Amino acid sequence: MRFRKQALQKLEGPEQLDEVVRLATVPTWLVTGALLVIVAAAGIWAVTGEVVRAVRADGVLVHSAGVSGLDATASGQVAEVWVGPNQRVARGRPLYSVVDPAGKIRTVASPWDAYVVQWLVNEGELLQPGTRVADMERLDSPGDALQAVVWLPASYAPVMHPGSRVEVTADAAPQPVFGTIRGTVSSVGAFPESDASLRAFLGDRQDVGTLLAAGSVVRVTVRLDPDPESPSGLRWTKASPPFRLTSASRVTARFVIAAEHPIDWMLAR
Structure with missing residues (x-):
């Protein structure tokens, strides 16, 4: 009972609010040392570190032989x-048949192994010699290979040159799974593309308006790194997809247009 009484007396007593609470302090030398380490690390990063500036450009895959017109x-x-369209x-292989003025049916076959980019005639249409029937991308040229043709904003064209390394992402092969395709710039257009030139090259494969939405663009051709051992025939940063990409794949x-040191920003260089 004595201990209980003492406890009750302590609870009834006033709190000692006027006493100073002593807190544990961090030694000054430790704080100074930590600040010096942080400043030194920031200085080293500003001088030796690099911040990469990159720009992206949309395009399609094409074969290096390009597109040829098929005329009647x-x-x-x-x-x-x-x-x-979009057939290989x-x-x-028979493409179409016509009834000539004498009533004879003639079948026209494909002159090449090719990918049909655009088909321009319909059944019942009258043809004359020289009428464009189709735009076809030839696949039978020696050394023919898929390459990427992309449209880069014209303002970046002066800093782009053949030999620059490129990373290409294919819509048909998700980047988180397969990574990117390595490539090298093989050519840079000398003049901006027009609406007509883009439509002549792309046909219905891509919305031309989206390419020109941000201003003038130039054509950049990228040679993709081959890998004969992979199912896709191309070199990927992670894993090759189990299929080959086709022409007109987006x-x-x-x-990478610049790699800058942070110190340059501080010195306004």
Whole structure:
């Protein structure tokens, strides 16, 4: 009972609010040392570190032989069409048939192994010699390979030159899984592209308006690094997808245009 009484008396007593509470302090030398380490690390990073400036450009994959036009060689009415855009055809495969003025049906076959970029005629249409029937991307040229053609904002063209390394991302192969394709700039356009030149090259494969939305663009061709051992035939930073990319696949290229030291910002250089 004695201990209980003492406890009750202590609870009834006033709190000692007028006494100074003593807090533990950090030694001054420790604070100074930590600040010096932070400042030294920031200074070293400002001098030796690099901040990369990069720009992105949208485009498509194409074969190096480019696009060739297929023209009608005789007059007649289109009787039947067996192919359409975005199809791959082998040399000798029937493309369409026409009924000539004498009533004879003639079948026109593909002159090349090719990818049909645009098909321009329909059944029932009258053709004359020289009428453009299709735009076809040839696949049978020696050394032919997929390359990326992208459209870079024209303001960055002066700092871009052949030999620059590029990272290319394909829409059909998610970057978190497969990474990027390594490549090298092989050519940079000398003049800005026009709406007409973009439509002539792309056809219906991409919205031309989006490419010109931010201003003038120049064409940049990127040679992709090959890898004969991979299923895709290309070199990837992570893993190759188990399929080959086709012509007209959409891609995005990332160009490094500068690598700056932070000290340059402070000195306004």
